[in-house]
Amino acid sequence: MAAAHEPEVIRDKAAMRAWTRRRRAEGKAVALVPTMGYLHNGHLSLVSAAAAASAGPVAVVVSIYVNPGQFAPTEDLTTYPSDLAGDLRKLAAVFCPPDLYVRAGDGRPDAGSSGGTVSCLEQAGGGYGHETWIRVEQLEKGLCGSSRPVFFRGVATVVAKLFNIVDPDIAVLGKKDYQQWRVICRMVRDLDFAIEIIGSEIVREADCLAMSSRNVHLSREEREKDNNLKALHRTRSARKNGNPCCKCRYDDFVHSMALSISRSLVNARTAALNGNNHSQQIQDQIVQTLTEAGDSSIKQRNFRNPFDVNADCELESLVPLERVDRPAVICVATWFGKVRLIENTEIQAPP
Numbered sequence: 201m202a203a204a205h206e207p208e209v210i211r212d213k214a215a216m217r218a219w220t221r222r223r224r225a226e227g228k229a230v231a232l233v234p235t236m237g238y239l240h241n242g243h244l245s246l247v248s249a250a251a252a253a254s255a256g257p258v259a260v261v262v263s264i265y266v267n268p269g270q271f272a273p274t275e276d277l278t279t280y281p282s283d284l285a286g287d288l289r290k291l292a293a294v295f296c297p298p299d300l301y302v303r304a305g306d307g308r309p310d311a312g313s314s315g316g317t318v319s320c321l322e323q324a325g326g327g328y329g330h331e332t333w334i335r336v337e338q339l340e341k342g343l344c345g346s347s348r349p350v351f352f353r354g355v356a357t358v359v360a361k362l363f364n365i366v367d368p369d370i371a372v373l374g375k376k377d378y379q380q381w382r383v384i385c386r387m388v389r390d391l392d393f394a395i396e397i398i399g400s401e402i403v404r405e406a407d408c409l410a411m412s413s414r415n416v417h418l419s420r421e422e423r424e425k426d427n428n429l430k431a432l433h434r435t436r437s438a439r440k441n442g443n444p445c446c447k448c449r450y451d452d453f454v455h456s457m458a459l460s461i462s463r464s465l466v467n468a469r470t471a472a473l474n475g476n477n478h479s480q481q482i483q484d485q486i487v488q489t490l491t492e493a494g495d496s497s498i499k500q501r502n503f504r505n506p507f508d509v510n511a512d513c514e515l516e517s518l519v520p521l522e523r524v525d526r527p528a529v530i531c532v533a534t535w536f537g538k539v540r541l542i543e544n545t546e547i548q549a550p551p
């Protein structure tokens with residue numbers, strides 16, 4: 201969806217509040233789509249869902265802010281992709297604040313303000329002006345929370361800040377980030393935000409890979425930086441593992457491994473719907489599909505923390521289930537080099 205005219209670009213909090221007041225005075229509902237930019241069609245589907253979220257007129261604003269509070273110092277804050285000029289061409293109204301935090305470095309060591317938990321905000325030394333964090337205590341623990349220790353407190357906090365600044369009636373989040381969506385729903389319920397949260401379906405590439413800003417790091421250019429890996433790939437016949445994309449193009453190879461995530465989820469879902477509903481078996485099957493996706497020596501080098509498979513979780517609480525005998529979600533996370541990709545599939549009506 202391209203903007204037909206120059207987008208309204210709002211950079212500071214007071215102007216954002218004034219924008220919302222004006223839209224309300226015009227009789228419109230206000231819908232917020234929070235993002236970190238580098239927009240793709242998955243993001244734009246959230247904008248469409250926001251525009252259609254009410255029977256009456258809706259003013260949609262997309263926030264673009266790469267939030268240092270949700271990245272640990274070991275994570276990819278500094279390499280997170282960005283293209284603000286390109287993003288603005290796709291939108292009608294954008295809130296892109298240069299910073300959302302009070303910065304007041306006081307020279308304290310990097311112990312963080314939350315029991316030693318340190319995000320890039322605190323590590324930068326200027327984050328001590330901010331010391332209030334929201335924790336959705338149980339929901340934030342498993343799945344992505346177990347490998348990204350500050351992620352959900354950072355997400356919940358920045359989304360609460362965005363809610364307080366934008367003051368929307370509606371907010372749309374993608375189900376690709378399934379746990380994030382559930383965490384925000386729970387925060388809204390528990391803290392009495394008067395905001396309707398909409399979870400929007402996963403948008404995929406033609407080949408089924410879930411769209412994600414970080415997919416750009418699966419490109420040939422990025423991969424070719426790792427000459428060793430490329431050489432290794434050239435000298436090994438990954439074709440022997442039945443990899444259809446592998447014709448000595450490293451990017452095809454990694455891409456096909458990435459595709460194995462969605463393939464594994466389709467197979468798992470089919471099995472569960474056919475009554476093969478033991479979580480452990482479903483999980484084993486997913487790991488097998490991912491394992492078969494490529495040459496194991498490349499995979500050992502290319503995958504950190506091999507696979508993070510959670511077959512299956514109860515839909516809202518995300519509590520692990522032994523069997524898919526009630527509505528469930530199967531979640532997978534894998535590392536491709538420095539990129540962590542996540543995917544999931546919901547099973548709303550198991551047999």
Ligand SMILES: Nc1ncnc2c1ncn2[C@@H]1O[C@H](COP(=O)(O)OP(=O)(O)OP(=O)(O)O)[C@@H](O)[C@H]1O
Pocket residue numbers: 234235236237242243245246372373374375376377400401402403404410411412413414415
């Ligand atoms: N393929 C997709 N389908 C549906 N929603 C999506 C998709 N990709 C992202 N979103 C949603 O867009 C919102 C903003 O996400 P974000 O800006 O982090 O993009 P992203 O593509 O998820 O990036 P990342 O590579 O960091 O995971 C989130 O609510 C996210 O769930």
Ligand SMILES: CC(C)(CO)[C@@H](O)C(=O)[O-]
Pocket residue numbers: 234235236265267270355358359377380
């Ligand atoms: C919700 C969010 C915008 C908070 O920074 C981010 O986690 C994202 O883009 O999914």
Ligand code: BAL
Pocket residue numbers: 236270377
């Ligand atoms: N899409 C969620 C943002 C993140 O991974 O940091």
